[in-house]
Amino acid sequence: MKNKLKQMQNRDVQDVIDIIGGRWRGAILASLCDKEKRFNELKRDLESITPKTLIKDLKFLEMNKLVSREDETESAVVYSLTKHGKSLEPLIGQIVIWGQKHRKIILG
Amino acid sequence: MKNKLKQMQNRDVQDVIDIIGGRWRGAILASLCDKEKRFNELKRDLESITPKTLIKDLKFLEMNKLVSREDETESAVVYSLTKHGKSLEPLIGQIVIWGQKHRKIILG
DNA sequence: ACAAGTAGTATCTTTTAGCATACTACTAAA
DNA sequence: TTTAGTAGTATGCTAAAAGATACTACTTGT
Numbered sequence: 001m002k003n004k005l006k007q008m009q010n011r012d013v014q015d016v017i018d019i020i021g022g023r024w025r026g027a028i029l030a031s032l033c034d035k036e037k038r039f040n041e042l043k044r045d046l047e048s049i050t051p052k053t054l055i056k057d058l059k060f061l062e063m064n065k066l067v068s069r070e071d072e073t074e075s076a077v078v079y080s081l082t083k084h085g086k087s088l089e090p091l092i093g094q095i096v097i098w099g100q101k102h103r104k105i106i107l108g
Numbered sequence: 109m110k111n112k113l114k115q116m117q118n119r120d121v122q123d124v125i126d127i128i129g130g131r132w133r134g135a136i137l138a139s140l141c142d143k144e145k146r147f148n149e150l151k152r153d154l155e156s157i158t159p160k161t162l163i164k165d166l167k168f169l170e171m172n173k174l175v176s177r178e179d180e181t182e183s184a185v186v187y188s189l190t191k192h193g194k195s196l197e198p199l200i201g202q203i204v205i206w207g208q209k210h211r212k213i214i215l216g
Numbered sequence: 217a218c219a220a221g222t223a224g225t226a227t228c229t230t231t232t233a234g235c236a237t238a239c240t241a242c243t244a245a246a
Numbered sequence: 247t248t249t250a251g252t253a254g255t256a257t258g259c260t261a262a263a264a265g266a267t268a269c270t271a272c273t274t275g276t
Binding site: 130131132156157158160161164 | 233234235236237
Binding site for chain 4: 022023024048049050052053056
């Protein structure tokens with residue numbers, strides 16, 4: 001890693017990994033790809049996530065401008081993907097494709 | 109996550125995350141993109157990695173057929189990327205590109 | 217008035233990753 | 247023959263992530 005360029009690239013990869021990695025964040029983003037959702041809707045959707053983890057991850061994604069939290073004055077909190085969040089979709093698509101190839105290689 | 113397709117996709121994403129995620133595995137792969145390397149060469153390259161972590165990650169990458177370990181009869185162990193491992197390069201490239209855009213959005 | 221749903225917070229425990237440090241066994245050069 | 251480099255293994259620690267479980271405060275429908 002003396003190579004500066006490689007180092008910077010690795011930093012970028014780490015950033016992305018931080019975002020879509022972890023037990024739940026990828027799943028949260030995937031769930032919000034569908035449509036905007038409320039807190040309990042997400043909680044049901046992800047089945048075994050705890051509220052503590054969900055709120056922590058939502059705050060993280062909000063800080064990273066991937067998800068927006070809107071407290072619609074009518075007292076319903078709605079979480080949705082931002083434009084930036086949506087820009088992750090094609091990348092996740094690429095990852096899925098490689099992951100499928102990988103699965104075949106490992107199992108076959 | 110009632111949607112089966114989304115569930116499977118999420119599983120694939122998780123697989124990929126497992127591979128390039130974590131503190132070191134991405135960096136190890138990046139370092140091996142350059143050229144094949146020996147254990148201590150990698151250890152020096154990654155500077156602060158401990159041998160325990162390095163050997164654990166190398167074994168993991170080997171099991172996943174991304175890295176091959178060749179004990180060249182002349183007693184030098186050489187680690188290199190497999191064809192499958194090399195196929196990760198373009199994907200990592202895509203990730204780097206998104207990561208750079210992301211950095212600009214977060215900082216700007 | 218009451219039950220159920222909303223969006224969380226609080227506390228405690230377990231699991232896991234990675235770090236620090238030291239050690240082994242082998243080889244090859246000076 | 248000592249020294250340095252090879253490729254690891256062993257042991258103990260710490261910090262962060264996640265799970266289990268219970269609780270709060272507010273709102274809405276019946």
